[in-house]
Amino acid sequence: MALPTPRPGVLEIAPYIGGESRADAERVIRLASNESPLGPSPQAVAAYSDLAGALHRYPDGGAVALRAAIAARHDLDPARIVCGAGSDELIALLINAYAGPGDEVLHSAHGFLMYAISAKAAGARPVAAPETDLCADVDVLLEHVSARTRLVFLANPNNPTGSFVSAAALARLRGDLPEHVLLVVDAAYAEYVSDNAYSSGMELVHDATNVVMTRTFSKIYGLSALRLGWAYCPPPVADVLNRVRGPFNVSTPAQAAGAAAIADTAFTEAARVHAVGWRDWTAGRLRDLGLTVHPSIANFLLIDFSGVADSRGGRPEKLAEVARLWLKQRGILVRQMGAYGLPHCLRMSIGTAEDMPAVVDAVGAFLGEAA
């Protein structure tokens, strides 16, 4: 008798390994998952707490109040917003709805891992287009579009590189894609960006039939634990997502906390200023230590150990891993990048004002000791 067998592709998935959250130290500094060190808005916490007495009630399946809050904040049509249990769920739903066996899902080489994982889970083939200087290259992406391509995913800014594709390049990508290919702009870090050349892709969705923008409450809004994301879609795509999603895919506490969080614009702005200020400060200090730190417009830094390793005659990926373990022993958790094809790099999120000087000191001590 044949055993139950998953669909082709499923067993090719290397399970997603999240950032570490535990270390054997008195004080743990968690910089491995790009979370906000300031946590959520106090108003979001209050909205969440207020629901403790109503946990026996099903959520509003339409997430009406939450979608209204998102629409008000961004001046959008709430009918074109679909919420999900994290943007990860929306990524998976889009791929499942639009691609299957024989189809291709295109992404850039160092793009977010969930695109390839969800593609394989749907039986589709993930296709990675090479990047130029650790940045997605619109021309290279377009060269990799085939008759089988169903979706193109672009994280903008990208995790883990911190780089971004300009609004002009994004518009060109959209313009040159065949009509039947759905472009998904994953703007998980959009709220951190103030560069004028950047666009979250929202304006491309307004009058397109084949562009979706996804956003998350896991990063600047500090609500990772609740699992909440949203997509802004052309009406036919919103209709598709509403057919395939679970009827109660977003919990009541997530809906309430999300609506409160997005309305608290002062808190969000403070979180942005904090992340941007400490990101640039940390990048400067780490460069002073001789490390290569890639330019980032998000709330994390990609740190390359190649230069330091070369000057010392060691292997970059070895030095990066030794550094990671050395930091972990001191309670500082950062992310290894092997799964992203960048084993010579570590990714570090921006923590609190107390965390970052301590982290820079620790990296300096490591490099001094490893010399």
Ligand SMILES: *Cc1c(COP(=O)(O)O)cnc(C)c1O
């Ligand atoms: C963190 C992140 C997400 C968010 O995922 P959630 O499921 O909403 O927590 C999505 N895309 C990218 C590129 C990310 O880095």
